[in-house]
Amino acid sequence: MENSLFEDFSKHSAQDWMAQLEKDLKGQPTDSLLWKTGGVKGKPFYTAEDLDFERFDYTHFSQNTALLGDRFWVNYQPVEVVHESEANKEALNALAGGASGILFELSETPDYQVLLKDIELKYCHVAFHFERQNLAQTLVEKYREYLKAKNIPLDETNGFIHGPGAPLLSTGPKLLMAMMNSESDTPLNLALTIGRLIDRVDTLTEQGHGVEDCLRQAVLQIRLSNDFFLEIAKLRALRRLFSTVATGYGHESANPTLVAEAGPWTGEEADPHSFLLHATTQAMSAVIGGVDALLVRPFYNVFPSKKSLAQRIARNISTILSEESYLNKMVDPAAGSYYIEHLTEELFHQSFNILQQIEQEGGVSNLDLTSFQPKTSR
Numbered sequence: 001m002e003n004s005l006f007e008d009f010s011k012h013s014a015q016d017w018m019a020q021l022e023k024d025l026k027g028q029p030t031d032s033l034l035w036k037t038g039g040v041k042g043k044p045f046y047t048a049e050d051l052d053f054e055r056f057d058y059t060h061f062s063q064n065t066a067l068l069g070d071r072f073w074v075n076y077q078p079v080e081v082v083h084e085s086e087a088n089k090e091a092l093n094a095l096a097g098g099a100s101g102i103l104f105e106l107s108e109t110p111d112y113q114v115l116l117k118d119i120e121l122k123y124c125h126v127a128f129h130f131e132r133q134n135l136a137q138t139l140v141e142k143y144r145e146y147l148k149a150k151n152i153p154l155d156e157t158n159g160f161i162h163g164p165g166a167p168l169l170s171t172g173p174k175l176l177m178a179m180m181n182s183e184s185d186t187p188l189n190l191a192l193t194i195g196r197l198i199d200r201v202d203t204l205t206e207q208g209h210g211v212e213d214c215l216r217q218a219v220l221q222i223r224l225s226n227d228f229f230l231e232i233a234k235l236r237a238l239r240r241l242f243s244t245v246a247t248g249y250g251h252e253s254a255n256p257t258l259v260a261e262a263g264p265w266t267g268e269e270a271d272p273h274s275f276l277l278h279a280t281t282q283a284m285s286a287v288i289g290g291v292d293a294l295l296v297r298p299f300y301n302v303f304p305s306k307k308s309l310a311q312r313i314a315r316n317i318s319t320i321l322s323e324e325s326y327l328n329k330m331v332d333p334a335a336g337s338y339y340i341e342h343l344t345e346e347l348f349h350q351s352f353n354i355l356q357q358i359e360q361e362g363g364v365s366n367l368d369l370t371s372f373q374p375k376t377s378r
Contacts, residue, residue, distance in 0.1 A: 014047045021045070038186035038230045040346050046338035071328045074125045074158075074293035075318040076101040076259075077311060084114035090311075092118060097312060098319045101125030101159065103295060109138045112146035121147070121157050125293070127173065130163035140167055160219045160257065168209050174217045174257055177201070182225035186234055188374050190351035193220060194241045195364035201249075202363075215246050215254035222291075224262045224282040231282065233340055235260070235289030237347035244352065260286035263297025263314075272302045276313065283317050287327050288334050294318050 021030055021044060033044035077094040081087040081104050091102045104115065106128060119126065128139065140161065147154055155171035162176035169175070178196040183189050201214045220238065224231055235258060246254035262282040265275040279296050286294055296314040303310040322328040334340045354374040358367055 014045075014049045017045055017047065037227060038184060038234070038347075039188065040186065040230075040343065040350065042339075042343070042346075046342050048338060050338050050342045051336075071287075071331050073287060073291055073318070073322075074101040075099050075315065075322075076103045076125070076127065076293055076295040077315050078103045078105055078129075078295060078297065080105045081107070081110055081115065084111050088115050088117050088119070091115075093308070094311065094315060095119070095124055097315060099124075099315050101127065101293060103127045103129055106130040106135070106139070107132060109135060109142055112142060116146065121150075121152055125158040127159040128161050128163070133164050136161075136163055136165040136167060139163075140169070160259070162219075162221070168204050168214060168217055170213055170217075174219045176219040176221055176259070177214075179221045180223065180238070182223045185374075186230065187347060187350035188354055190234065190238055190241060190347060191354035191358055191374070192364060193222075193238065194245055194351075194355055195358045195367075197242070198245065198359070199363050199365050211249050212251050212254070215249065215251050215256075218242075218254075219257045219259060221259045221261060222286075224260055224286055226278055226281060228281050228285045229340055229343060231285035232289040232334055233343035233347055235286065235291060236334070236340075236344045237351060239290060240344070240348050241351060241355070245355075257293065258291045259293040259295065260289075260291040261295045261297065262286070265297060265299055265301055272299075275299055275302055276317075279314065280317055284321055284325075284327070287318075287321055290332065 018030065021033075025032075030044065035042045035044075075098065077091075077099040079087050079090050079094070079102055087104065087110075091104070094102060101124060102119075104110070104126070107130065116126070128143075130136070130139065144154065147157065154169065157172045160174040160176050161167075161169075166175055177200040178193045180189055180193040197218060197220065201211065201218075204214050205211055220242070222235065222238070239256065239258065242256045243252065243254070246252060260283075262279045263275075265272075265279070269275060276299065279299075283294055283296055296317050298307075298310040298314045300307065300310045303313075327333065357375055358364060358372075361367060361372075
């Protein structure tokens, strides 16, 4: 087609849109349309004139696109380990049903021979979460012994480890270093998340680890909310914050692993099936925002007598977004969106200003949140 269809439409500036808006409001102030979400204020509309900042590749992934496609994220299913044999069966069913990763939730060091029986560790992601103190060393040592016995190189395994005292490994499973909850003040929470990461990196380097290893093996986990566009911008801003801090350490090519979690679904709802809608919108915002892994908590309270169904529906949300919505075909579908780009920029600058303030006061570990007054002005 030689002639563009858009040539029939004249371009309009932001001033043109504002004039039309004032006309439509019929005397009401345009300030009445200003909004605020997650601690960020916004205008009634955005145009290309708002994109006056240098473009940043928020979602540059260190993926093997030839093997995994244009856009890949791990579809994790959580499996609580009470009896290793039952957990193993549950994990195998999940992997056969579309999951590409398993998050084992542990209360003690498992018998890996039973827990990981028939699980091909080279071809899926396996993560471990535990909350008990003094479990980390034994858990990791036994895992390495299992891999050695199976002749599986550590650097050919994928996943992450999350728990108190979890060690940093030079290869293999990464280390979850900071978690971000879905709270109202997004700039502050972004700053605190990266601040916790900095504290963890400082601790690990004091133990003799290199900064580059710390940044390369870093995992950040985000608990999602129902604010669709805010979640997209939050994840993109988080990746940019990490890149800025990594550049400060002298490793600008470092890229974090972002893991997003939707759920658990325990709140009061008139129709508990609405949790399925919440999970879908949260998962979609996470994928568009650029996560490397997605965990949708099963809907146990919606289907209390059908555990496998509760797991399958949660697992299939990620599959549908990939295979039916084709979000696996584009790396950054939000690129160029006036609103999302502006929101990302605002979140980045406000949170970075707060992060600088936190570091000036000695870091998160020395911060008194009850008296801390964040400054968010740009």
